[in-house]
Amino acid sequence: MNKPLVGAFLAALLLxxxxxxxxxxxxxxxxxxxxxxxxxxxxxxxxxFAGTVALSNCSGSVVRSPDSAPTDPALVLSNGHCLESGFxxxxxxxVDQPSSRTFTLLNASGDGVGTLKAxxxxxxxxxxxDLSLYETTSTYQQIEDSYGIQALELETAHPTAGTAITVxxxxxxxxxxxxxxxxxxxxKEGRWTWKDSVRYTPECQTIGGTSGSPVIDDATGKVVAVNxxxxxxxxxxxxxxxxxxxxxxxxxxxxxxxxxxxxxxxVPCIGAGSKIDLNREGCGLPKP
Numbered sequence: 276m277n278k279p280l281v282g283a284f285l286a287a288l289l290l291x292x293x294x295x296x297x298x299x300x301x302x303x304x305x306x307x308x309x310x311x312x313x314x315x316x317x318x319x320x321x322x323x324f325a326g327t328v329a330l331s332n333c334s335g336s337v338v339r340s341p342d343s344a345p346t347d348p349a350l351v352l353s354n355g356h357c358l359e360s361g362f363x364x365x366x367x368x369x370v371d372q373p374s375s376r377t378f379t380l381l382n383a384s385g386d387g388v389g390t391l392k393a394x395x396x397x398x399x400x401x402x403x404x405d406l407s408l409y410e411t412t413s414t415y416q417q418i419e420d421s422y423g424i425q426a427l428e429l430e431t432a433h434p435t436a437g438t439a440i441t442v443x444x445x446x447x448x449x450x451x452x453x454x455x456x457x458x459x460x461x462x463k464e465g466r467w468t469w470k471d472s473v474r475y476t477p478e479c480q481t482i483g484g485t486s487g488s489p490v491i492d493d494a495t496g497k498v499v500a501v502n503x504x505x506x507x508x509x510x511x512x513x514x515x516x517x518x519x520x521x522x523x524x525x526x527x528x529x530x531x532x533x534x535x536x537x538x539x540x541x542v543p544c545i546g547a548g549s550k551i552d553l554n555r556e557g558c559g560l561p562k563p
């Protein structure tokens with residue numbers, strides 16, 4: 276996985292003492308991010324950091340479905356393996372679990388402009404996919420009124436190979452640009468298996484701390500996936516070294532290639548008031 280990070284606080288990356296603490300990466304990762312971090316020039320980029328968030332150990336984004344109302348509680352999207360309660364086990368699904376987690380909200384330039392607070396983990400799993408959805412104490416309208424930032428819209432259709440994408444990490448305040456290379460029938464990593472995963476072209480060299488970053492279609496600005504893992508050292512199907520398994524059971528290892536989990540299939544699960552209803556028609560998320 277693009278593993279969550281632990282270590283000393285990097286308070287300078289956050290807005291004030293009340294923001295969620297960002298913590299130090301491994302030295303090599305920190306140096307890599309600093310060396311390649313983009314200059315803040317949002318007008319020159321189709322994709323900015325607006326609407327992304329920094330978690331204590333991962334990245335994320337404020338997202339909405341096309342049917343979300345301004346008065347609905349805002350949802351924050353990240354990975355299941357970024358949950359404060361730890362990695363959900365295979366087959367485990369977390370729903371409606373109280374949470375007081377905080378998120379640093381970023382503007383287009385990557386500056387922290389405010390702190391959002393969760394009221395609960397609305398959904399979280401690492402089975403078939405790797406995602407978490409937090410319900411916050413702020414509505415979409417309140418966030419827009421207070422910070423001038425709109426939520427990122429979730430795409431409702433399956434993405435296509437060849438699509439130009441940007442992975443926007445709120446943790447590192449760094450973007451990665453590449454294309455969707457294709458889709459993986461099954462992606463296996465340690466104890467977990469994910470289905471129909473997005474494979475990036477090699478240009479997206481995501482690192483620890485980018486977990487949970489929104490994967491944004493450059494043409495539409497909509498979220499098509501959530502960044503979650505990559506094969507770090509060429510091993511087969513081990514932690515931090517996912518392998519691809521096709522329909523015939525053939526295993527392929529792609530060292531240095533990174534992956535994401537699609538999000539279109541969770542859009543039908545989001546009902547009125549941002550409530551997650553796993554029984555809604557078209558909802559493709561695993562149930563408890």
